[in-house]
Amino acid sequence: MPTDDVRKLTEAKALAALAHPTRSRLLDILTVDGPGTASALAERTEQAVGSISHHMKVLADAGLVQEAPELARDRRERWWRITPGRVSWSRTQVAHDLASARTAVAAEKFVLATQVERASEWLEVAQNVDEWDEAAFATQGWLHLTSDELRQVNQEVLDIIDRWRHRDVPDDGRERETIFLFARGFPAQP
Template sequence: MPQIRDAAVLKAVAHPVRRRLLDVLRVDGPSMPSVLARCTGQAVANVSHHLRVLAEAGLIEEAPDLARNRKEHWWRMPDRSISWSVADFGDDAAGLAAADAALALDLQRQVELVSTWLGSPASREEPWTGAAFSTDGFLRLSPAELAALGAEIQQVIDRYAGRPEAPDREPVFVIGRGFPARP
């Protein structure tokens, strides 16, 4: 998983349309701007602009090998996951601002996805209603223990990532966050 350490790259991620495009490419794989426009409700020209921004940041790349003719332009994510740490931008005010914006956008996107799920008919129907989960808890951990917990959760997610499509498999969004807090 590539670790973003460049504020300009992180700034490219910290935009709602670009974040949504990354999500679609991550879940559905390589795609063309017209398909991405339908998936995101954006105009093709707007999607093309945002794809160029993501490509300039090195987050996506063109996939000419998928085109059937010269008119088709395909894009893909070379790495399906990206990450960053606010600690990598501690000495850079612009980097900290980009990291804060990216984290806020992440949280907003997570809340949006959870709200959409909870408001959907599928959230009240089997088999998904019995399979979906929500968990939280207050733990007493040191910073090192919290980092280890995060690494273990990421290992579990990585173990399930990249499974091939199957009739009973749907894209599933999983959230894991841990931070100091008081009830």
């Protein structure tokens, strides 16, 4: 379901839900594989169904997932999907009390650690398939920007990702892998 909506997370509760390892993995699975039941998600994550149901309720309370009742075959079956739209947050948009600020920083650190872990796993267990090894990339650069220019770079990167995420995938018989892409830009000194 492509959408241009951006959901800004402004509550510490939503950031805490996002920054939990199991919940983060569930969000990733739903993003990549599409809607699923607690049973299917439990099997995929090797967690108990009751635990997954709890995590899904927490994610739903945070507005990160929603039920998909039209997929259920009966009233007992409960399907979940990612809430449409891109998720965004900033420490400046979260309540300014100390606990909320700490939660926002912890969420950002969690996401960064997860990104670095994924990149490290790729390097450790690279498929050694020349085609994918040559296509994978890492880049960095030093720019001299104003804060407005950095926001513009951010938007351009998001636009590129959205363009590729929402394109019509050709039915050309070529192998397509699930690709994890992340980029960061922030003030720093060498």
